[in-house]
Amino acid sequence: xxxxxxxxxxxxxxxxxxxxxxxxxxxxxxxxxxxxxxxxxxxxxxxxxxxxxxxxxxxxxxxxxxxxxxxxxxxxxxxxxxxxxxxxxxxxxxxxxxxxxxxxxxxxxxxxxxxxxxxxxxxxxxxxxxxxxxxxxxxxxxxxxxxxxxxxxxxxxxxxxxxxxxxxxxxxxxxxxxxxxxxxxxxxxxxxxxxxxxxxxxxxxxxxxxxxxxxxxxxxxxxxxxxxxxxxxxxxxxxxxxxxxxxxxxxxxxxxxxxxxxxxxxxxxxxxxxxxxxxxxxxxxxxxxxxxxxxxxxxxxxxxxxxxxxxxxxxxxxxxxxxxxxxxxxxxxxxxxxxxxxxxxxxxxxxxxxxxxxxxxxxxxxxxxxxxxxxxxxxxxxxxxxxxxxxxxxxxxxxxxxxxxxxxxxxxxxxxxxxxxxxxxxxxxxxxxxxxxxxxxxxxxxxxxxxxxxxxxxxxxxxxxxxxxxxxxxxxxxxxxxxxxxxxxxxxxxxxxxxxxxxxxxxxxxxxxxxxxxxxxxxxxxxxxxxxxxxxxxxxxxxxxxxxxxxxxxxxxxxxxxxxxxxxxxxxxxxxxxxxxxxxxxxxxxxxxxxxxxxxxxxxxxxxxxxxxxxxxxxxxxxxxxxxxxxxxxx
Amino acid sequence: xxxxxxxxxxxxxxxxxxxxxxxxxxxxxxxxxxxxxxxxxxxxxxxxxxxxxxxxxxxxxxxxxxxxxxxxxxxxxxxxxxxxxxxxxxxxxxxxxxxxxxxxxxxxxxxxxxxxxxxxxxxxxxxxxxxxxxxxxxxxxxxxxx
Numbered sequence: 001x002x003x004x005x006x007x008x009x010x011x012x013x014x015x016x017x018x019x020x021x022x023x024x025x026x027x028x029x030x031x032x033x034x035x036x037x038x039x040x041x042x043x044x045x046x047x048x049x050x051x052x053x054x055x056x057x058x059x060x061x062x063x064x065x066x067x068x069x070x071x072x073x074x075x076x077x078x079x080x081x082x083x084x085x086x087x088x089x090x091x092x093x094x095x096x097x098x099x100x101x102x103x104x105x106x107x108x109x110x111x112x113x114x115x116x117x118x119x120x121x122x123x124x125x126x127x128x129x130x131x132x133x134x135x136x137x138x139x140x141x142x143x144x145x146x147x148x149x150x151x152x153x154x155x156x157x158x159x160x161x162x163x164x165x166x167x168x169x170x171x172x173x174x175x176x177x178x179x180x181x182x183x184x185x186x187x188x189x190x191x192x193x194x195x196x197x198x199x200x201x202x203x204x205x206x207x208x209x210x211x212x213x214x215x216x217x218x219x220x221x222x223x224x225x226x227x228x229x230x231x232x233x234x235x236x237x238x239x240x241x242x243x244x245x246x247x248x249x250x251x252x253x254x255x256x257x258x259x260x261x262x263x264x265x266x267x268x269x270x271x272x273x274x275x276x277x278x279x280x281x282x283x284x285x286x287x288x289x290x291x292x293x294x295x296x297x298x299x300x301x302x303x304x305x306x307x308x309x310x311x312x313x314x315x316x317x318x319x320x321x322x323x324x325x326x327x328x329x330x331x332x333x334x335x336x337x338x339x340x341x342x343x344x345x346x347x348x349x350x351x352x353x354x355x356x357x358x359x360x361x362x363x364x365x366x367x368x369x370x371x372x373x374x375x376x377x378x379x380x381x382x383x384x385x386x387x388x389x390x391x392x393x394x395x396x397x398x399x400x401x402x403x404x405x406x407x408x409x410x411x412x413x414x415x416x417x418x419x420x421x422x423x424x425x426x427x428x429x430x431x432x433x434x435x436x437x438x439x440x441x442x443x444x445x446x447x448x449x450x451x452x453x454x455x456x457x458x459x460x461x462x463x464x465x466x467x468x469x470x471x472x473x474x475x476x477x478x479x480x481x482x483x484x485x486x487x488x489x490x491x492x493x494x495x496x497x498x499x500x501x502x503x504x505x506x507x508x509x510x511x512x513x514x515x516x517x518x519x520x521x522x523x524x525x526x527x528x529x530x531x532x533x534x535x536x537x538x539x540x541x542x543x544x545x546x547x548x549x550x551x552x553x554x555x556x557x558x559x560x561x562x563x564x565x566x567x568x569x570x571x572x573x574x575x576x577x578x579x580x581x582x583x584x585x586x587x588x589x590x591x592x593x594x595x596x597x598x599x600x601x602x603x604x605x606x607x608x609x610x611x612x613x614x615x616x617x618x619x620x621x622x623x624x625x626x627x628x629x630x631x632x633x634x635x
Numbered sequence: 636x637x638x639x640x641x642x643x644x645x646x647x648x649x650x651x652x653x654x655x656x657x658x659x660x661x662x663x664x665x666x667x668x669x670x671x672x673x674x675x676x677x678x679x680x681x682x683x684x685x686x687x688x689x690x691x692x693x694x695x696x697x698x699x700x701x702x703x704x705x706x707x708x709x710x711x712x713x714x715x716x717x718x719x720x721x722x723x724x725x726x727x728x729x730x731x732x733x734x735x736x737x738x739x740x741x742x743x744x745x746x747x748x749x750x751x752x753x754x755x756x757x758x759x760x761x762x763x764x765x766x767x768x769x770x771x772x773x774x775x776x777x778x779x780x781x
Contacts, residue, residue, distance in 0.1 A: 021668075021675045032770065043744075053744035060742070060749040060779050251751050252761055255776070280707035288711050 004166060004378060005127050005138040006370030008174070009116060009154065011070040012196040012223075014038045015367035016123045018131070019375035024178065024368040026361075029126040035363060036126075040118045041065040042106035050122040062090040064105050066115050068197065071220070072101045073112040074146070074153030081220070113153045117160035124161055138163040139370040139377075144170040144202045145216040166377060172202035173211045174369030175335045177376075179357050182211060188328050190319065192348055192356065193335035194311060197223040201315045203322035203329075217318030222311065224338040227304045231261035234303055235276070235291065243289045245282055253282050257291070268297045269340045301343045312347050332356035337363045389413065391507045394471060394479065397434040397443035399424045399622040400528035406471040409439065409511075416472040420486075422463045424622035430455035431467055431623040433483045435494065439514030441521035442528075447510070450494045454483040457490075462539065467623065530584050532622075534591045538572055541598045545569070548605055559608055564601045571597055692772055695733055698724070699765055699773065706763070728765070736764035736775040746771060752779035 006017045006024065013035040017026045029036045031052055041054040042064045049057060058065040071085045077095035086093040092104040102109040120140075127135050142154050151168045158165035172191030176182060181189055184206055193200040200218040204211050235257050236248050247253035260278050267274040278291040301308075319326055332352050338344065339362045348356050360368060389412050395405040398421065406417050423431060432453050438446025457465050466486040473479050482493035514521075545568060548559040560568075571594040578590045702724050709717045728734075736746050738758040750761055757780045764775025 020678075021671050049744055056744040056748040056774060057742070058749075059751065060753045252778075255750050255761075277704075279704045280711060283711075 002134055002136060003131065004371070004374030005124065005135050005163070006174075006367050006372070006374050007120065007123060007138050007140045007158075008171070008364075008367035008370060009070065009120065009140055009142070009157075010035075010038055010195065010366075011068055011198055012038060013363070014119055014123060015364055016127055017364070017367040017371035018127070019371050019378070022375070024371040024375065026364050026367060027127050027130050029123070030129060036119070036123060037067070038070065038116075038119050039065060039067040040069075040105070040115055046106065048118070050118050064091065066091055066103055066105050066110075069103065069112045069115045072103065073116060073157070074150030075101055075112075077101050111153075113157040114160060116154065116157035120158055120161035120163060124163060136162070136164055137166050137374070139167050139169060139374045140165055141169055141171045141174045141366050141370050143198075143200055143216075144172050144213045145200070145218075146170075167373065169370065169373055170202070170211075170213060171200070171335070171366045172204055172213070172333070174366045174373065175333045176204060176206075176211060176331075176369070177372045178360055178365045178369035179331075179333055181331055181333070182206060184330070187330040188214075188322075188324055189331045189333060190315070190329050190352070191333045191335060192311075192315060192339065192344075193218075194338040194344060195223050195336035196225055196338075197221070199223060199311050199314070201311075201318045203319055203324065214324070215318050215322035217314050217321065219310070219314060222307065224336070226307055227265065227338065227341075228258065228261050230303045230307070231265060231300065232257050234299075235261060235293070238293050239281065239289075239291050245284060245289060247282055250282060256281060260291070264295050265300070265341075268295070268300050269342060272297045297342070305343070308341075308343055308347055311344070312351055315348070315351060326352060329354075333365075334358040335362050335365055390415075390473065392437050392510055393439055394435070394437050394449075394473075396421075396469060396481075396623070397432075397436060400532050401443045402525055402528050403436055403438070403441060403443045403446055406469070407473065413473045413477060414475045416470060418468060418470040421467045421469055421623050423457065423460070423465050423467075424462055426461050427459040428462065428465075429457055429459070431457065431483065433469060433481060433492070433494070433623070435479075435481050435496065438510050440510075440517060441525040445513075445517070445521070449479070449496045450481070452481075452483070452492050452494045454485060454490065454492045456488060457485050458487055460487075461543075463622065527582070527584055530587055530591070531579060534575055534579055534587055537591055537594055537598070538575060541568055541572060541594060544598065544602065544605075559605055560601055564597070564604075568594070568597055568601065688768055689770075689772075691731060692767060695728070695731060695765070695767060696773060699728070699733075699763065702728075703762055732768050733772075734766045736766060736771070738764075738775055738777055742777065742779060744774075746774055747777045748774040749779055750776050755779050755781035757781060 003018045003020075005027075006019075008015045014037075015026060015035045016029075017024050019025075026034050028034055029051065033052065036051040037055040039051065039054040039058065041049045041057060041061055043049060043057060043061065054065060055067075058067070068085070068089065072082060072093065075082050076099050078099065082093070082101055094102050094104065094109070096102040096109075096111065101112055103112065103115060104110075105115070120138075124135050124138075138158055140154055140158050142151055146154070155165045155168050171193065172189075175191050175193070176189055181187065185208065187206045189204040189206065191200075191202045191204065193202070198218065198220050199222040200216065202216045203214045205214050206212075232254070236246070236254075239257075240246050247257065256278050260276050264274050264276050273294065273296045276291070276293045276295050280288045281291045282289050316326070319329065329352055332348055332354065334345070334348070334356045339356075339358065345356065345358065389410050390407055391409065393405045393409045394407045395403055398404045406419060407415060421431070430453050432451060434443065434451045435449045436443055436446040437449050440446050454467065457467070468484045468486055470482045470484075471479065472482075477497075479496040480493060481496070482491055484491040545560060545565055571590070575587070575590040575594050578587045581587075702721075705717070705721055705724065709721055738747070738760045740746075740758070741756060742749065742758060746764060747758065748764075758775075758777040759780055760775055761778055762776035763773075764771065765773050
């Protein structure tokens, strides 16, 4: 079964995606880029360019380079939009034989659908190159406000390109699909799409099997490019203020200002302040002139605030037109690269009183959604959507009350994980397996799912017994936890049903708590780890002395000199004293001191050929005997 | 008496046929899923190789941006020390298989991006372009002149 290609045929850029192993994925074009400029051209020598190559030669060949043809597709020549746009476009736009639109490229006239077909054909060919298989079917997206003629023309474009267009779907619907919102019955969704050249707002309502568009609005001439222009203008003015030179007519200087503006805009999405440096921008009789300005997020917001405000006004208006109240809206989805701007995210959040969805790359979300639609039609998604993920991490409690994760959150089920643990004390006859769920570092801050005891472990020093703990979650979310003593093969297990039986609120709260207490938890965990390490060291050094230091010991008797023995014992006493308190730094220091002496003495033992100290067990993997909250496990 | 038995037999046969069909379907789905997964792993490996090969790309692009400014400075200041610094940068790029795109050729939109001029067949380099492992990572910006 060949793949269905999901295509976001954009005004400025296009993108394509496929579903692979149940997940949508963007396909890169031949040039290795994730988006392709929706531009075609006929060069001076008659060769045809599509995509980035067409864009790169546009300046030298404006009359035969066709871009933004989406503004013309399926329209009548007499449409007000066409009459408006034709004055802005550098290529020839004329009336066709049937009152439709034609554009001239080279010495031929083309219907807009034929131009779009060239872009689609490039996408198809590049996808086939990437995948090594033929692509014959596609889902293509269009703006929600497209009428039948525009949809039909888009479908024609696909067919001219050799694609069987399985469906033409709305861009906001695709975005909602990419976020899996189609499953949220009766929800009302707003899709805020601030692209490079257009701003679209759509209100959707999820029905039983359909996603209905309730209203659309926006501004077909408002986009990220307008924001760039405002920044460039500001930079040019600042430069003139400082150096008295106007670079607004100097194409090459302007180009560098444009690069700097784009870079600054991107940087200010993650920082509050950026340094703009354009050295050797221009020169006059007095020498080279450099542009240098400190540009803050506040300044950027001041420059473009009116554009953002306008988009928010249009959003409000469109929601009103849908007949819903702002408070009726359940979800907001962000589309278009410009929505990375924090001011936009904040504005939208304030308007609706909720965080918008913005996890999926806003430049790619529509193409991904188109691929999802293709996947649904092929049945590929339906099968895989049955696979759930664990909403929270699962694990057990280990020495010192630490929560040791076995299965991380967001792991797709069914899944299984096995890890070997050991005992925390000498001759410990049993271990308690305390199964927990949550994201916090300490066991008692998480939710207990079950407990059981594995007993009958033969007497052995701490760290020696091997207890194999396995977690297994089946496709129905039922968790089986099993512990097995590898020496005796004795095992115990517990079956926990509905381990994800948490409400959405609980999950959210637990995840939020984990974030809130992250620093505090890390401190607590460190405290336990420092103490565990200290106790392990005391245990191993005491053992070393017992085996090699006592005058009547059998193996390696008296190998440790009396003065060393005394020094070690002193250090052990000091560390034990520190362990009674909670001063971590002092404990660390005392541990370090004991470790140094122990290592030196250990090395001497090696040289003398005596039995060296055993490898200290890993304290994190020790399970204490029954009482998990006990700090010092009993021997 | 026979009739109901037949009916029973029929439902049993129906059930069995249905079970067999389901088994076939599940087995096929499982095989498909396995195959998809193995193919996905192969693709992922290829992507990873590519990723590792171009992992430095972002840093290289930032370096060449600073190199642009250094070159402008070198042109302006005519300083031997600065020329040496430039040389070191160029050697660094060479070491990472980054090669400057020539402008002594006809305009080729696969390699060049025109920023000015229309007529003519000569190219003037406005901003250097670079290839990494043979792939264009930044096209050369050129002015087309006669």
